[in-house]
Amino acid sequence: MARVREFQYLEATSVEEACAWLREYGGAKVFAGGLALTILMKQHLFEPTCLINIKTIPGLDRIDYDAATGLRIGPLARHQWIAESATIAAHYPILAEAAGHVASLPIRRMGTVGGSLSHADPATDMAAALIAAGARLHLRSSDGERTLPIEEFFLDAHETQLQPDELLTGISVAAELAGRSGAHEKLRKNATDIPIVAVSVTVALQDGVLREARIGLAAAAPTPMRCPAAEALLRGAAPTAASIAAAAAQAAREARPISDLRASADYRRKMVRVLARRALRRAVAAAGLPIPE
Amino acid sequence: MLISLTLRVNGASETLDAPANELLIDLLRGRLNLTGTKEACEVGECGSCTVLLDGAAVRSCLLFAFDAAGKEITTIEGLAVDGRLHPLQEAFMELGAVQCGFCIPGMILAAKALLDVQPRPTLAEIKQHLAGNLCRCTGYAKIVAAVQHAARRLAAATRPEAGAAAP
Numbered sequence: 001m002a003r004v005r006e007f008q009y010l011e012a013t014s015v016e017e018a019c020a021w022l023r024e025y026g027g028a029k030v031f032a033g034g035l036a037l038t039i040l041m042k043q044h045l046f047e048p049t050c051l052i053n054i055k056t057i058p059g060l061d062r063i064d065y066d067a068a069t070g071l072r073i074g075p076l077a078r079h080q081w082i083a084e085s086a087t088i089a090a091h092y093p094i095l096a097e098a099a100g101h102v103a104s105l106p107i108r109r110m111g112t113v114g115g116s117l118s119h120a121d122p123a124t125d126m127a128a129a130l131i132a133a134g135a136r137l138h139l140r141s142s143d144g145e146r147t148l149p150i151e152e153f154f155l156d157a158h159e160t161q162l163q164p165d166e167l168l169t170g171i172s173v174a175a176e177l178a179g180r181s182g183a184h185e186k187l188r189k190n191a192t193d194i195p196i197v198a199v200s201v202t203v204a205l206q207d208g209v210l211r212e213a214r215i216g217l218a219a220a221a222p223t224p225m226r227c228p229a230a231e232a233l234l235r236g237a238a239p240t241a242a243s244i245a246a247a248a249a250q251a252a253r254e255a256r257p258i259s260d261l262r263a264s265a266d267y268r269r270k271m272v273r274v275l276a277r278r279a280l281r282r283a284v285a286a287a288g289l290p291i292p293e
Numbered sequence: 294m295l296i297s298l299t300l301r302v303n304g305a306s307e308t309l310d311a312p313a314n315e316l317l318i319d320l321l322r323g324r325l326n327l328t329g330t331k332e333a334c335e336v337g338e339c340g341s342c343t344v345l346l347d348g349a350a351v352r353s354c355l356l357f358a359f360d361a362a363g364k365e366i367t368t369i370e371g372l373a374v375d376g377r378l379h380p381l382q383e384a385f386m387e388l389g390a391v392q393c394g395f396c397i398p399g400m401i402l403a404a405k406a407l408l409d410v411q412p413r414p415t416l417a418e419i420k421q422h423l424a425g426n427l428c429r430c431t432g433y434a435k436i437v438a439a440v441q442h443a444a445r446r447l448a449a450a451t452r453p454e455a456g457a458a459a460p
Binding site for chain 2: 009042053104105106
């Protein structure tokens with residue numbers, strides 16, 4: 001058996017061409033950073049008959065910010081670029097912080113954010129952070145484009161809304177969500193591991209109360225997930241130790257963790273509570289508000 | 294399916310036909326006999342297969358050869374110049390940073406990627422750049438010390454007044 005099963009290889013020069021080929025070649029898969037996909041192919045767990053390289057499409061790796069229209073991240077943007085982007089650090093700091101937590105430097109330089117989201121591993125730091133940031137995903141096929149909130153993109157472990165002929169063409173965050181303080185808390189075995197559990201939050205404060213908080217979890221359910229009930233507890237609340245503790249406990253109740261080699265479901269649920277509390281406290285502190293006990 | 298590739302390996306231009314499913318590490322080891330590049334974990338976690346692609350450390354075991362087309366590749370065999378070892382290689386030998394040696398090509402190339410852009414790295418920068426390279430002999434302290442030693446030596450060698458002051 002070959003080390004990697006043979007496949008047909010195509011280089012797309014435009015999004016339109018990639019979408020047309022995805023429809024034309026059944027069994028084709030989009031090739032971007034080539035990390036998670038190549039591992040699956042080496043392990044013979046997934047063997048596409050055709051790879052369509054989209055790194056040959058100009059412009060899909062751009063990171064653009066405009067005060068009126070917000071942030072647009074191309075699917076080929078590398079994790080390290082997001083970690084190092086002064087623009088993202090200034091306007092959407094949760095994304096820069098989480099990107100710096102992903103794997104090791106070579107992997108952050110090779111791996112694309114669009115590829116990581118499309119792979120849809122539940123233990124994905126950037127997915128939790130993009131949920132907390134309020135990101136939307138743009139999906140294109142030959143029939144047109146649709147957009148959806150990132151938390152609706154994930155259906156199950158490694159299953160997404162992406163149809164076989166669809167391409168993730170962009171990640172956007174609205175301008176009105178810029179400037180929110182955030183924090184990403186990650187529990188892991190070693191410096192480069194995926195999260196055992198990770199919690200990402202952003203907060204918007206107004207007149208001493210939380211106008212809105214967004215909470216994203218990684219490795220706490222079969223998909224990256226948002227915690228709407230915990231967020232609802234914080235809406236309009238003063239950020240006190242008690243309100244934060246209550247929201248963290250609610251986030252732990254919303255989590256749907258599994259047991260695997262890294263941790264038991266019970267431990268993960270307890271850690272969601274601990275990390276959510278830490279993340280909320282740190283995000284509020286970063287917004288310049290002391291937390292009364 | 295064969296893809297015609299031109300790439301530069303350790304300064305020499307190579308033009309060859311690569312099957313689409315050929316990984317860069319297999320091209321380097323199996324076809325160019327550059328066996329200094331090692332493969333251990335096969336999934337990108339250990340860093341044994343590190344090579345430099347246009348100066349940046351990458352995982353050659355997860356890189357298809359077609360993805361290296363037109364790029365400059367440096368393997369551990371490309372570090373010595375005219376039979377003289379690179380200061381990193383000398384430092385690893387002098388400080389006893391090598392135990393079994395299997396991880397060392399990757400360690401040295403990851404360190405070179407850092408020193409090439411940051412000649413005076415902090416301890417934290419060295420640790421960050423080596424975090425993706427695992428040594429199962431557990432010899433990290435001497436590896437970090439060797440990188441610091443090489444950085445000092447390279448800095449001294451490139452400082453203009455150092456040459457002028459030599460007897």
